[in-house]
Amino acid sequence: MADSVTQEYGADQIQVLEGLSAVRKRPGMYIGSTDVKGLHHLVWEIIDNSIDEAMAGFCTNIDVTVNKDGSLSVEDNGRGIPVDKHKKTGKSALETVMTVLHAGGKFGGGGYKVSGGLHGVGVSVVNALSRKVLAEVYRDGKIYYQEYHRGDAGDELKVKGTTRKRGTKITFYPDEEIFDEVVFDFPTILNRIRQQSYLTKGVTIRVKDERTGEKYAFYFEGGIKSYVQHLNRNKEAIGGVIYVEKDTEEGLIEVALQYTTAYQESIFTFANNINTIDGGSHLTGFKSALTRTINSYARKAEILKGKDDNLTADDVREGLTAIISVKLAEPQFEGQTKGKLGNAEMRTAVETVFNEALAQHLEENPNEARAIIGKCHLAARARLAARAARDTVIRKGALEGMTLPGKLADCSSKIPEESELFIVEGDSAGGSAKQGRDRHIQAILPLRGKILNVEQARLDRILANNEVKNLVIAMGVGIGDSFNIDKLRYHKVVIMTDADVDGAHIRTLILTLFYRYFRDLLEAGHIYIAQPPLYKVSQGKKKSYCFSDAERDKVIKSYKSDQKVTIQRYKGLGEMNPDQLWETTMDPESRMMLRVTIEDAERSDQVFTTLMGSEVLPRKKFIQAYAKKVQNLDI
Numbered sequence: 001m002a003d004s005v006t007q008e009y010g011a012d013q014i015q016v017l018e019g020l021s022a023v024r025k026r027p028g029m030y031i032g033s034t035d036v037k038g039l040h041h042l043v044w045e046i047i048d049n050s051i052d053e054a055m056a057g058f059c060t061n062i063d064v065t066v067n068k069d070g071s072l073s074v075e076d077n078g079r080g081i082p083v084d085k086h087k088k089t090g091k092s093a094l095e096t097v098m099t100v101l102h103a104g105g106k107f108g109g110g111g112y113k114v115s116g117g118l119h120g121v122g123v124s125v126v127n128a129l130s131r132k133v134l135a136e137v138y139r140d141g142k143i144y145y146q147e148y149h150r151g152d153a154g155d156e157l158k159v160k161g162t163t164r165k166r167g168t169k170i171t172f173y174p175d176e177e178i179f180d181e182v183v184f185d186f187p188t189i190l191n192r193i194r195q196q197s198y199l200t201k202g203v204t205i206r207v208k209d210e211r212t213g214e215k216y217a218f219y220f221e222g223g224i225k226s227y228v229q230h231l232n233r234n235k236e237a238i239g240g241v242i243y244v245e246k247d248t249e250e251g252l253i254e255v256a257l258q259y260t261t262a263y264q265e266s267i268f269t270f271a272n273n274i275n276t277i278d279g280g281s282h283l284t285g286f287k288s289a290l291t292r293t294i295n296s297y298a299r300k301a302e303i304l305k306g307k308d309d310n311l312t313a314d315d316v317r318e319g320l321t322a323i324i325s326v327k328l329a330e331p332q333f334e335g336q337t338k339g340k341l342g343n344a345e346m347r348t349a350v351e352t353v354f355n356e357a358l359a360q361h362l363e364e365n366p367n368e369a370r371a372i373i374g375k376c377h378l379a380a381r382a383r384l385a386a387r388a389a390r391d392t393v394i395r396k397g398a399l400e401g402m403t404l405p406g407k408l409a410d411c412s413s414k415i416p417e418e419s420e421l422f423i424v425e426g427d428s429a430g431g432s433a434k435q436g437r438d439r440h441i442q443a444i445l446p447l448r449g450k451i452l453n454v455e456q457a458r459l460d461r462i463l464a465n466n467e468v469k470n471l472v473i474a475m476g477v478g479i480g481d482s483f484n485i486d487k488l489r490y491h492k493v494v495i496m497t498d499a500d501v502d503g504a505h506i507r508t509l510i511l512t513l514f515y516r517y518f519r520d521l522l523e524a525g526h527i528y529i530a531q532p533p534l535y536k537v538s539q540g541k542k543k544s545y546c547f548s549d550a551e552r553d554k555v556i557k558s559y560k561s562d563q564k565v566t567i568q569r570y571k572g573l574g575e576m577n578p579d580q581l582w583e584t585t586m587d588p589e590s591r592m593m594l595r596v597t598i599e600d601a602e603r604s605d606q607v608f609t610t611l612m613g614s615e616v617l618p619r620k621k622f623i624q625a626y627a628k629k630v631q632n633l634d635i
């Protein structure tokens, strides 16, 4: 018997070794990538564990610190990861979760876990991908301590002192052998923590960047109610924030919403604190309750009279900001990106809870109800007008694929997968691009002057703008109800503007258009930003194109001889001759392009509202604060 136990133990051990070395061999399988995004996955993993402890009701404080030595620490005042020894393996629970793949989920059951779907790879994955991890557990008056290196426990678990604290502190040093870059980005961490603290009300999360001394503390008594207030801080509100929280058999349901005078809707949904970017059952339940309750109230209050005078689902969402957050025991995340909540029972649960709460709120606040319905009514009328206007435009054939704009220099290929559309600012750069391009696969559409700011206009006005119309026709996808991504004529749509403030402005306008009306193109990764060089550095026959000041300086240093070095600064695309433009910016073999992604719908929504919306002061503040960064606006 003893023998077989030993053997079993040995086999287990081997499996463990294979487990974590598999993580090191294929990190992408566990954290998506080894770029900065993957690096921050480690941070989310560690923070999520403490948030889980808070959601379970055992923890009220979480401290996140970016340390000067390149490590990051997360400390909480929860129960502390158990340190008792497992009878069979002789390892502590702490060591097991740190060193065994997927061991985390096996203990500590009960409660809702963040680590349900997208993340939740387990702390052992962080351990495997870190050069060093320090774990401290404060329990029973003692400080327990263990250190790990690239997934392996160095020494045994030790007691290194006494304490009156309870909780867990994990410090990790991401492994340079694994990641392209190991520098933590404080704004990214801050943004995520802000979001998490809205979703976990009553918890205080402190964040500090020891590299700069910057520090913040978040505590939102109002939870997602405060979140809606934050999202609407630069908008003009209609009425207060409507809020409901209910613990049901299906799980915890929380909804907060507020109308604004804006035209866009901003609805964000979460399941167990995970942003469900593709919605799902909770969103469906919310939407049907919203449409039903508003219509039935409006009818009862005799604001809507005619039999067919109904507000559509679109009408009741115009200008609406809402957060729907549910917590459930076994969330199912579906779809390609696992961003859609599948649990069917959540639909009825949210619908029932929200129906009741909204109906009650409208009954109790008749003036507010009138204002909200007035806004929805306005939306309905505008939509009818826009539809009529669009029908006229479409009847005139303006959006038909037959009449490609005269300014478009199309490519000869008709295969969308290989075709590229360059949207170029100005006629002179457009001219160079037309001459320099590979005409088989590259089409050029010059845009003259400013395109319309779509943030402040409705669809009918947007379609009346020539520059926008040209772009829509060239892409072939239609707009609004007639949008069809399968008709996209070019799988790469490249925005090519000057590297100056005007260029950045035009680029932002075009990105806003994409964000508001062609979001599917962004999500499918079809939109790119060209990266023209800022400098040409040459010496004799040598020449290099440089994309930043730092790169220029590096190149100058590398040209060591005494021969004269010439530096040319490109002020605009128009200054490059066709050959140079091809070589530096357009040639698929050598160019750099930025693919635009929607990393964070909320953040981009805020950026667009701030930069493009009707309130002037916040825009001024934003531009002053980010004046240097605006050129690299990344949505």
Ligand code: 0RA
Binding pocket: 049, 050, 053, 076, 078, 079, 080, 081, 082, 107, 108, 109, 167, 168
């Ligand atoms: C399961 C059981 C217990 C604590 C935890 C998990 C726990 C895990 C983490 C990860 C980060 N911070 C944490 N805090 C607690 C303890 C069960 C008990 O003491 O009865």
